[in-house]
Amino acid sequence: MTCLAAARWRVLERAGWDVNGNGLTGAPRIPVFVGAERHDTVDMGLRLLGLGAPITVDVDSQGRILPDALEDALAHGSAGDGPAIVCLQAGNVHSGAFDPFSESIAVAREHGAWVHVDGAFGLWAAASPATRHLMAGAEQADSWGTDAHKNLNVPYDCGIVACRDVPALRTALGMHGDYLIHDPLGDHGPGDPFEKVHELSRRARGVPVWAALRSLGRTGVDHLVSGLVANARELARRIGALPGAEVLNDVVFSQVCLAFGSDARTQAVADWLVADGRAWMTGSPWRDHTVLRISVANWSTDARDVEASVAAVRAALAATEGL
């Protein structure tokens, strides 16, 4: 929402409209383009910003936005090079897939759109040489969001925003108080946290992030991220080899989606696992099927956890045989 607020301010400013002064009533419409499998928090952010529902763009079998479909949608849904926002995704919650950034951003640029990347967990792929290629081209975007409470494993509510357009971020979200110490460089300086988010009083979320990054270092973060991916791959390999099991996604990052013959059996396996409690994997609908969804997110997951998880799924399969 923070990035989209900056985007809203900037694309309207380019269209000659001051949203801070005039609000949205009478403003040029801002179409927002998203892949059909974006996370619902994007819609929530847009709703709170008064931008309404996004325009959904077709995706491929892994949930990646189709650049040609984006081109079509922009050609029909935006007013020439009028205000427009494109939200791309780094890390699909089911497949872990990454949107094709270079092609999609090139298309968005032709229409003068602001490009935001939702990389809640996937942005961390860039921190590991083993997965960095998944993020290729994403650096050309205007803004990026990620969560330190996901892959970095710091406590919850630790969202991180990166925004190329600092004046837009500061103007959209900064607030003034005579009693506060403001960035002496004004809107062009880096700004204090309260000058860049919609909260004023907030705890020092940056401290655990700094501590985690400082203690892990680049190599430690790389090992953390690549460890999650290695465990996901091993889970996919081992569970996929069980009789009746099928891995549905290309396991490029930390997500694995599995099916066991029929939707009914897959749901029964998921229910059995949740009741059993040894491994946390849940059922989810994906591409018109019920899947068992695995998201490896915890730094402490190791080979024993993988072993225990495979054993739990094996037991779930035995308990649901014949369904």
Ligand SMILES: Cc1ncc(COP(=O)(O)O)c(C=O)c1O
């Ligand atoms: C791709 C994606 N975007 C956004 C979110 C929302 O993040 P949060 O729950 O931290 O608000 C999540 C996960 O919850 C996610 O996986």
